[in-house]
Amino acid sequence: MKRPVAYVAGTGRGVPATVLTNHDFASRGIETTHDWIVERTGIHERRLAGEGESTCSMAADAARRAMEKAGVQAGDLDVIVLSTATPDRLLPATAVDLQAALGAQRAAAFDISAACSGWLYGITVAEGLIASGAAQTILVVGAEKMSAIVDWSDRATCVLFGDGAGAVVLKARDHTRRTDDPKHAKGILSTFMRSDGQLAELLWRPAGGATVPFTEAVLTDRSHFVKMAGREVFKHAVRSMSEAADRALDGARLTGADIDVMIPHQANVRIIEATAKHANIPMDKVYVNVDRFGNTSSASIGIALDEAVERGRVKEGSTVLLVAFGAGFTWASMVVRF
Ligand code: UT7
Numbered sequence: 103m104k105r106p107v108a109y110v111a112g113t114g115r116g117v118p119a120t121v122l123t124n125h126d127f128a129s130r131g132i133e134t135t136h137d138w139i140v141e142r143t144g145i146h147e148r149r150l151a152g153e154g155e156s157t158c159s160m161a162a163d164a165a166r167r168a169m170e171k172a173g174v175q176a177g178d179l180d181v182i183v184l185s186t187a188t189p190d191r192l193l194p195a196t197a198v199d200l201q202a203a204l205g206a207q208r209a210a211a212f213d214i215s216a217a218c219s220g221w222l223y224g225i226t227v228a229e230g231l232i233a234s235g236a237a238q239t240i241l242v243v244g245a246e247k248m249s250a251i252v253d254w255s256d257r258a259t260c261v262l263f264g265d266g267a268g269a270v271v272l273k274a275r276d277h278t279r280r281t282d283d284p285k286h287a288k289g290i291l292s293t294f295m296r297s298d299g300q301l302a303e304l305l306w307r308p309a310g311g312a313t314v315p316f317t318e319a320v321l322t323d324r325s326h327f328v329k330m331a332g333r334e335v336f337k338h339a340v341r342s343m344s345e346a347a348d349r350a351l352d353g354a355r356l357t358g359a360d361i362d363v364m365i366p367h368q369a370n371v372r373i374i375e376a377t378a379k380h381a382n383i384p385m386d387k388v389y390v391n392v393d394r395f396g397n398t399s400s401a402s403i404g405i406a407l408d409e410a411v412e413r414g415r416v417k418e419g420s421t422v423l424l425v426a427f428g429a430g431f432t433w434a435s436m437v438v439r440f
Contacts, residue, residue: 106274108232109289112172115408116163117266123147144371148264148396158199161245164269172271176204180237182211185220185244185400218428220400226293243269244400253327264396268404292353297432305429342433344380350435358382367426368392368402
C-alpha cells in the first residue's frame with residue numbers, strides 16, 4: 103500500500119526587532135570582546151525578545167508566515183507541534199496558547215522537549231502522523247526565548263544565545279512513496295533521531311520536578327539558569343552532527359555530492375564547518391546565519407530554512423540536508439526535497 107509522503111508546503115520565521123551586538127555586552131558589565139566571540143563562535147549579533155514578546159508570540163509570527171506561504175487557513179490544521187526549551191508556562195503546553203492565538207480550533211496541540219534538536223524531532227513525529235494517514239496538515243514550530251533562561255552574569259554562555267522562532271507547514275502528498283527513486287522523489291526522504299541521557303549533566307537547566315523540594319529559594323536562586331560544559335559539548339556536537347549527517351544521507355540513498363543546501367543547527371560556525379567537511383559538502387552549499395542570530399536552540403534551523411527559501415538558495419527541486427544537536431544530548435537529521 104502506498105503511504106502518504108509529507109512535504110514542506112510553506113516556511114516562516116518570527117524574530118524580534120531588538121538587536122544585541124557583541125559590543126553591547128560591555129554596557130551590561132560582561133567582560134568579553136567582539137573578537138573573542140567571533141573567533142570562537144562566528145556570532146556578531148543576536149535578537150532579543152522585547153516588551154510583550156513571548157515564546158508564543160514569536161511562534162505565532164513564524165506560524166502565520168508559514169501558513170500564508172502554504173495557502174493554509176488556521177481551520178485546516180490537524181496538529182500543531184511546538185518545540186521549545188522555554189515554554190511560557192510549564193502547564194499547559196505553549197502549543198495550546200499558540201493554537202488559541204491562531205484560532206486553529208480543529209487542531210491537536212502539544213509541545214516537544216528535545217532542546218536544539220526539537221524542531222527536527224517535531225517534524226519527524228509530524229511526518230509519521232502524515233505517513234500513517236492520521237493527519238494531513240501539520241504546523242511544526244521551533245520557538246525559543248533563550249534570553250529568559252541564560253545567566254546574564256556568565257560570559258561563557260550569555261554571549262551564545264538569541265531569541266526567535268521558525269516554522270513549517272507540512273502537508274500530505276498521496277502519490278509519491280518514500281521508497282521511490284531517490285533522485286526524483288519529493289518531500290521528506292529520510293529522518294534520523296538519537297539521544298544519550300548519560301550526558302545530560304553537560305548541558306541542563308533545573309525545573310520544578312527535580313528532587314529538590316520547592317521553596318521560594320527556587321524562584322530567586324540564580325542556579326535555575328542554563329549550565330553548560332562548553333568544550334565537552336563542542337566535541338560531542340561535532341561527532342554527533344557528523345553521524346546524523348551520514349545517517350540521513352544513507353537513509354535517503356544519497357551522498358554529500360547530491361545535496362544542494364545543508365542547513366545545520368546554528369550554534370557555532372566551527373561546529374558547522376566540521377560537520378560540512380565530514381559530509382563532503384563545501385561551505386558554499388551550507389546556509390549560515392549564526393553571525394546574525396546566535397544560537398536560537400530549536401528555532402535555528404527553521405529561521406535559516408525560511409531565509410534560505412526567501413533568498414532563493416532553497417527552491418523547487420532542491421535537495422536539503424538538515425542536521426541538529428542539543429542538550430540531552432539529542433541529535434537528529436533529515437533529507438528533504440523541495
Ligand atoms: O546548541 C548546542 C549546544 N551548545 C553548543 O554547541 C556550544 C558548544 N561549545 C562552544 O561553542 C564553545 O565551547 C564555546 C564557544 C562555548 C567556548 O569556546 P572554547 O574555545 O571551548 O572556550 P573555553 O570555554 O575553553 O574557554 C577558553 C577561555 C577561558 O579562559 P581561560 O580559562 O583559558 O583563562 C574562558 O574563561 O575563554 C574564556 N571565556 C571568555 N573570554 C571572553 C569564556 N567565555 C568568554 C567570553 N569572552 N565570552
